[in-house]
Amino acid sequence: MRDLEGKTAVVTGSASGMGFAFAECFGREGMNVVMCDIEEKALRAAAAQLESAGASVLPVIADVSDEASMDHLGEASREAFGGVHVVCLNAGISPPTGPMETLTANDWRWTLGVNLWGVIHGIRVFLPTLQDQDEGHIVVTASVAGLTSYPWLGAYNASKHAVTTIAETLYAELLENGSKVRISCLCPGAVATNIGDAERNRPKELRNAAASRVEQSDLASFSEIFEAIAAKPAAVAELVLAAVVEERFWIETDELYRDPIRTRHRSIEAQTEPPARGLILAPYLDR
Ligand SMILES: NC(=O)c1ccc[n+]([C@@H]2O[C@H](COP(=O)([O-])OP(=O)(O)OC[C@H]3O[C@@H](n4cnc5c(N)ncnc54)[C@H](O)[C@@H]3O)[C@@H](O)[C@H]2O)c1
Numbered sequence: 001m002r003d004l005e006g007k008t009a010v011v012t013g014s015a016s017g018m019g020f021a022f023a024e025c026f027g028r029e030g031m032n033v034v035m036c037d038i039e040e041k042a043l044r045a046a047a048a049q050l051e052s053a054g055a056s057v058l059p060v061i062a063d064v065s066d067e068a069s070m071d072h073l074g075e076a077s078r079e080a081f082g083g084v085h086v087v088c089l090n091a092g093i094s095p096p097t098g099p100m101e102t103l104t105a106n107d108w109r110w111t112l113g114v115n116l117w118g119v120i121h122g123i124r125v126f127l128p129t130l131q132d133q134d135e136g137h138i139v140v141t142a143s144v145a146g147l148t149s150y151p152w153l154g155a156y157n158a159s160k161h162a163v164t165t166i167a168e169t170l171y172a173e174l175l176e177n178g179s180k181v182r183i184s185c186l187c188p189g190a191v192a193t194n195i196g197d198a199e200r201n202r203p204k205e206l207r208n209a210a211a212s213r214v215e216q217s218d219l220a221s222f223s224e225i226f227e228a229i230a231a232k233p234a235a236v237a238e239l240v241l242a243a244v245v246e247e248r249f250w251i252e253t254d255e256l257y258r259d260p261i262r263t264r265h266r267s268i269e270a271q272t273e274p275p276a277r278g279l280i281l282a283p284y285l286d287r
Contacts, residue, residue, distance in 0.1 A: 001085065001137050001182070001244055005030035008081040010073070010126065012064050012118060013091025015042035017193025018141065021233035022088050025241050027055030031086065034058045034077045038091070038201055063203075064091045064118030074125035084129050086244055089122035090141040090186075092159075093198035100154040108155050110206040115159035119166060127170075130181045137244045138183045140167045144257040147187055148264055150280040171249055184243045186251040190281060192230035196223050229284040256283040 009026035013019035015037035037043040047059035130136030146160030167185035
């Protein structure tokens, strides 16, 4: 989609991190921006910031894992601005890392609810509008975790692999149908956001009975490493904008994961053992 000015972008998870940067970037391009998030106070502050920069903004409090909430987001967006043209299905969380046997049913429910069902609902609610217009672009935020299978991220990996295949499948369907609607799959490596504090948004009913398995001291040392290696959300937003304008499917934030991805694909072709070992951040640490 080359012509963005005066059109409308919807960004889920836009009170923070990458979603905020996407909203800011599309606002700067002259688009109306529907900012959706579950965190009310942060969303109000983020929307006010974009409004003061001159963007036309509609903040909508919505839980992307909830069917009715996402229906409301669709209705509110169309009511405020008519059509919807760019849809970034970006809201996501990361549950505590740990071996598969330590993940609780609530960890799985929360992770798949936000990361996977958020994308499913987003496509269900917005795709028909884009198809009716025969114009529009969906950007799903997957992850390098959607292309590799590093240990201790079982639920997160599963959610992001699902998002990647949804994006690939929809891409194929759109082409088969001769549609002008496009989709991109964003697979970031490390990006400096508030994802390390995702527990802030875990609903009460999905909390674990036992105390968090993540020690504050572990979090602090993880944040330090993360800050040092991570890309900036604004830089990722520029990549997303370029992919929308140039209609490119894959969006990567750096090339470091090409080797692990290639190695995985080769092991599938050669029917050898799965290669992923060690931390998902290893490609940065091994540099
Ligand atoms: N930061 C990274 O290194 C990284 C890497 C790969 C992929 N990702 C993905 O990027 C996306 C954006 O995350 P981020 O890194 O900017 O983190 P972030 O925590 O800064 O932003 C995520 C936003 O999603 C919102 N959110 C959480 N649950 C929600 C729900 N149920 N409904 C609506 N909004 C909800 C949060 O309030 C927050 O504003 C996520 O899908 C994440 O999995 C992040």
